[in-house]
Amino acid sequence: MHEEAPRSLRRVLPTASLFLKRNPPVGARPGTLAIPKGALRPQIHVMSFDAERIKESDVEDVQEIRKLLSTGAVTWVDVRGLGDEKLLRELGELFAIHPLALADVVNVPQRPKTESYEGQQLFICSTLNLDANGDLKSEQFSVFIGKGYLLTFQEDYEDGLDPVRKRLRDNVGSLRTSGVDYLAYAIIDTVVDGYYPVLEAFADELEVLEERVMRRPRPELLVRVHEVKRTLMLVRRAVWPLRDALSTLIRDPVPALTDSARLYLRDTYDHCIQVSEMAESYRELVSELTNTYMSVISNRTNDVMRLLTVVTTIFIPLTFIVGVYGMNFDNMPELKTKNGYFITLGVMVALGAGMLVYFRVRGWLGDPDDPGEPGDEEK
Amino acid sequence: MHEEAPRSLRRVLPTASLFLKRNPPVGARPGTLAIPKGALRPQIHVMSFDAERIKESDVEDVQEIRKLLSTGAVTWVDVRGLGDEKLLRELGELFAIHPLALADVVNVPQRPKTESYEGQQLFICSTLNLDANGDLKSEQFSVFIGKGYLLTFQEDYEDGLDPVRKRLRDNVGSLRTSGVDYLAYAIIDTVVDGYYPVLEAFADELEVLEERVMRRPRPELLVRVHEVKRTLMLVRRAVWPLRDALSTLIRDPVPALTDSARLYLRDTYDHCIQVSEMAESYRELVSELTNTYMSVISNRTNDVMRLLTVVTTIFIPLTFIVGVYGMNFDNMPELKTKNGYFITLGVMVALGAGMLVYFRVRGWLGDPDDPGEPGDEEK
Amino acid sequence: MHEEAPRSLRRVLPTASLFLKRNPPVGARPGTLAIPKGALRPQIHVMSFDAERIKESDVEDVQEIRKLLSTGAVTWVDVRGLGDEKLLRELGELFAIHPLALADVVNVPQRPKTESYEGQQLFICSTLNLDANGDLKSEQFSVFIGKGYLLTFQEDYEDGLDPVRKRLRDNVGSLRTSGVDYLAYAIIDTVVDGYYPVLEAFADELEVLEERVMRRPRPELLVRVHEVKRTLMLVRRAVWPLRDALSTLIRDPVPALTDSARLYLRDTYDHCIQVSEMAESYRELVSELTNTYMSVISNRTNDVMRLLTVVTTIFIPLTFIVGVYGMNFDNMPELKTKNGYFITLGVMVALGAGMLVYFRVRGWLGDPDDPGEPGDEEK
């Protein structure tokens, strides 16, 4: 989601990574918060602003937020890390979050979706990112759009929202004057924009794979092709439900959004469709790669067979002939003739040459890598 | 549906298991109860509770239930085993169940569905379970949601609803205070949660299969791949109509459900979609496995062919040459020369070496398992 | 449609059987009745009943029916055989059947469908049956639901409706008291139930085919696989439009049906969906069979190649060596040495053994049917 050169897709996730764990134990009561092991301690960053002023602070205590909420026209409470149930419950209480909504935020991963609660709109999507190792990382990103406040939850400390923060601080454009819903749009748009570098990495990867499959088809490449296919499944899982969620935001009478914000979200929706269409194109290309692999292998087998057949077909009859005159019968008149040996050699040369000519006429000879005779290209 | 480590998928069902028998004989009058052979004798467990009190009892006589119904605000009548037509008919009478609804409950298996009857909502779904042998077991689970009572029917004695019962007994959360529909949600949610360990077992199985297909493709693996595909069909048959049934419960004006319960069922619906998407992903992975199998076999055939061709192409011409000098012609001048033998040997070594060099240049030599020259990986 | 053990699927229909002839000559005026050649002479069986009485009679003259119509509350006129245009037209007149409706009944086969005419509902579906030879037989079954009468048309004398007739005669259940629409339901339900034994025969056939393809893949099996696929197309052609027709009966405001009959037809609709889902599963299994066939063949080719390569690669170099010492050069010092022969033998044994060891290490030896080393299965 940064503006650096897109990282390449180095390693991809195994089959198991496609599995979505049901986080709270089966049969747990609804609203149970199942803090994942290794979840980070929440860091809360609050930006409160109106057209003239902006105030930023890192808060430790949920009660501090209460005061900040009345500071500016709009307050953006950004929670990074989900590792403290008590703090999360306090936040839930402060913002009057429905227990199921809070559970959806904490019990990652959920399908991207949007749901209306009284006085709030919850929007859940996934970020897609290539980390420094080229691994695809997908994290849940949740936004509550309320009256005068925006509450975002992220799994990790690092995010791609710094451009939005900078625009807020620098007071660029209408971000400081346009209300909570426009800020929500700016944030969601930035998340969706983060999908582009990931897909670009796929395009690069596919081009390399295609070239290798044509040049040197090995089972190792198939493993790689499957990994790419599986990673594309992950991308699809993030993007397709997001389309639906955005379309709901745009079409349904969601009270938290003004018509103007809806117009802007239509733009984000267009990007989301572009991304999903690209992902589908890549899926098709990957499917084709397996076919290509098979075709190339078949072709190579055919080339190998042809060489084997030419060599065998020429030499086996000749070897038979020399075998005949290697027999030890007492009465073999040819053996006594003066030029029998030379005649035999001559016959064999003629036979071999004849077969060579036959094979050349049939087109079985010539370098198998040669795309064809020149005349072939005339048409 | 227990919280233990998920069992692995050991044996799967044959083609015939995909066949759904029409249980009552063809042409039987509607409402006929076709008790399956080997159906268990029903055990009836009744839990009657309100916020303060909870009363549990195992009843033998249907008439006892009548008394219990007025004990608490909510009464959950749980019938396990479908092997007693008389008892089932008595229950049908007691709760005023429509004959077709009762037949749907007894004549298993039905497609998951929900239907409205006067004063009652019937919800039918399937449990998915791995038994101790790793066999996939699918049983029908039926719920009648009525006024002040919940009536559940299960085929087997063992179920995965103990967590719900424990929450009732311990009075955890709002289960005791939230009415029949919330209890119905809690039960259906627990059934759906039981799908997760099954799918996890599929993920494990697929990973093992993938690794084996790459390493040692044998027809036995294909049999296994087909079994997995068939078992996934069973899963799909349970999950897809369940999505529709849940969506009907959420969207349609079902009188038995309050808006609050609908909100919770939306959560179950989300899980159901997650499960069905996972099942679809696994289907795709399984389809790919067959392709991979073919590709790996093709590759191996190509490797074998290459070795055969190299060996044959080198030695057949040499064998011809030694055959020539094994002929018994009287007049073969080369045989008389002093160094003819050594010159011939030299020529043959040169020929063989030349062909080896040619094959190496063509890339046909080198260990076929070698992924390629180091320079190959630079790109 | 009988309750006997389901017959097996012995012979299936050729491609041409998928073709639906347009029965009346092209350009014929609408309503033309094209009595198929070999159509049976119609037999008319009338059952007239109310709760107390039931009267059955075989009638020859259409005018007799008129009298019978007023005998009971409900009259079921069952016409078997379509081979008498005059009689059919008289029936059309008696029951005021629209010419197009009558043509749909007579010009078999039509797509299953339901259509509303004034005072009548026409419902057309197909029976599926395995005859004594295991051939799939599909015949058209048409029902007119009118006021106080039910008019059914069948192509053949034998049908599967005897259970319904027996229930009428024995006055079992509410069939005698529930009106025309309930009788229509009972009849349609019996036709749909008749699909189950046919699908069961498919399941059996598929299991046999699968086992054979794995064990002994021969082109003859492919022919069989195609036949099964084609027969499944016939099943699909019967079942899919029937789903739509039933759904129309259930959802649309069809005046001929009461709400109660609609409730029962919902049950038939469920069976119809079950049948169509099973048919789809079988189609998938059949598609997979072709893939399996290819995989098994590929595997066998690979096994054969491996043996060929091992034998050739071991003996061709050895044959070359013995060829060398079979040459007749005068000056071949090795031939004079005392132990040359034995040394040569030793070298050849060592070479052969070395190559055997190499092939074993590469895993090319061992019985090709052996699924792998024991250690292989540990994982």
Place this chain on the structure above:
Amino acid sequence: MHEEAPRSLRRVLPTASLFLKRNPPVGARPGTLAIPKGALRPQIHVMSFDAERIKESDVEDVQEIRKLLSTGAVTWVDVRGLGDEKLLRELGELFAIHPLALADVVNVPQRPKTESYEGQQLFICSTLNLDANGDLKSEQFSVFIGKGYLLTFQEDYEDGLDPVRKRLRDNVGSLRTSGVDYLAYAIIDTVVDGYYPVLEAFADELEVLEERVMRRPRPELLVRVHEVKRTLMLVRRAVWPLRDALSTLIRDPVPALTDSARLYLRDTYDHCIQVSEMAESYRELVSELTNTYMSVISNRTNDVMRLLTVVTTIFIPLTFIVGVYGMNFDNMPELKTKNGYFITLGVMVALGAGMLVYFRVRGWLGDPDDPGEPGDEEK
């Protein structure tokens, strides 16, 4: 469209034939009439009739039509050939045809469709025909349904509407008394009926192809399979949009049609669905043919390989043995023994026989065309 025996499908169209030219030059103003080269000079045939009288005439001058229009209750103006722009424009003026509608009629081919213009309904469909050479011919057929007149346009002089004309002349059925819309139905129905013989030709062709692919798979057959597939694409292009057009006529409030005509068109719509379902079935069968081709080839390769392997594996070791005793070492004790030769022969016979037995046990011997041992079929 004639009632003769259906012609067989002799030659099919190349890829280019799938291309629909945009007839008027790119950028031409809308309504431009692009008379195709070689278009026939229009012949105008007018039938004017009511219940009592019918008057037929071939007219040369458009103005004659004006008089005929008032002759009968219904006037059918049939224009065959589109090769005279002036005449077509005059017709357009006479019947007040919208310029775009006229362009749709002339600039063939258009997608089948129906469009409402003021006082007129335009219906465009395609005829499908096998000409005397077995070529598939598809021509555009356009009908304007107006008040008291029907205006049809065809590309060619020959058509399949003679049965309709005959019914008009003979005053059979209600064609003369039922209005313009019923006549339109009769004509469209005749066009759709003309699809049946074409599909029958496909069924025949597929059966021949299937049999040949199994018996003698050659690349020439693949070419033919592709041609059939391509021709089916042409059929689909004619039939699918026609379904939509008919469904529009039936469902939408088209003023030109009475309810009674709609009832009859529902029948045509049913035929259209039948045809499109058959075409889809054939597409599936064609797709399968390619798979079968591959399977049969694989199987043959396997059979050939097996023979090669058996022969090679038996004789190569034997040839090695005889090579050993063909060596010329001075000291080879076996050569001196009295029975060495016979013992060697015996050993070789035993070796060969042993391998034969081994191969037979493995099932590699026996006629490769033999479907299996008798016991194999018992199951």
Place this chain on the structure above:
Amino acid sequence: MHEEAPRSLRRVLPTASLFLKRNPPVGARPGTLAIPKGALRPQIHVMSFDAERIKESDVEDVQEIRKLLSTGAVTWVDVRGLGDEKLLRELGELFAIHPLALADVVNVPQRPKTESYEGQQLFICSTLNLDANGDLKSEQFSVFIGKGYLLTFQEDYEDGLDPVRKRLRDNVGSLRTSGVDYLAYAIIDTVVDGYYPVLEAFADELEVLEERVMRRPRPELLVRVHEVKRTLMLVRRAVWPLRDALSTLIRDPVPALTDSARLYLRDTYDHCIQVSEMAESYRELVSELTNTYMSVISNRTNDVMRLLTVVTTIFIPLTFIVGVYGMNFDNMPELKTKNGYFITLGVMVALGAGMLVYFRVRGWLGDPDDPGEPGDEEK
């Protein structure tokens, strides 16, 4: 888009070309104009006309346009080149364009779409073109339909709209009298017509590829097949959303369009559907090409194998026989007989001939390119 002979498809774009860059940097504020590098300096051409007069001028300064707007009834402002942000913003101000709409115009490529803004309708589509090198070029074409003016934006100087300009200048048809929306139709129709030559080039290419795959299947052809597939993806990306956009224009109550223009756009919509159906046909044909490739290769491998097997199977046993009589045993009675040699030769000839006959009977001999015996074609 010109009327010349369609150029052939010479080079197609690599995988990366399927990637749509997100033009403004991620996180940029909405409405940012990201002028692409190398964008051309805008040229503005204004045509202002009514039925009597037409005035054309190339303007440099945006303010000049303001004056021209009132000259005629309709003013068409055509901007070619997007390389001047200041000028574009001035245009945006002059025509009161929404910042997001302006960004959609400049930040190419967008998905084809139409959006309503106050007083304006934005329509975005893509042109498809083969340049002089046979490369597929796709450029964005944007139209604002306002009150009395039409504002078009193109990426490049060259366009295919000259026929429209000519029709305006020559006052052909009703273009000068029919308002802004009819002009918009004329322009969009011309863009869509420009797709036809491109698809024709595809048809030509496919025919060449098909012929080559059958005659000389080489991996190079596969590369080409993939390129074609990928280029078709580009076409689909242009055409499918355009269908939706046109359908929106036709169906939705877009105030900028009169009913008459809608009628004409329905014609363009029909063309668009034709184009998309052709593109789908070509996709199917391309998919089939890969299958054909595989089949042809398999067939060739089979032919090669057959020759190898015939030669080997005939000569290996013969070589064994001559090897036997080449052995040097002292006691080999046959060697002493007078006619042993000739008998052996005779036996070998008989053996070889016998096997030849066997292979011919099995149909393995004869030219493998021969489609079969003459009798084969009789059926």
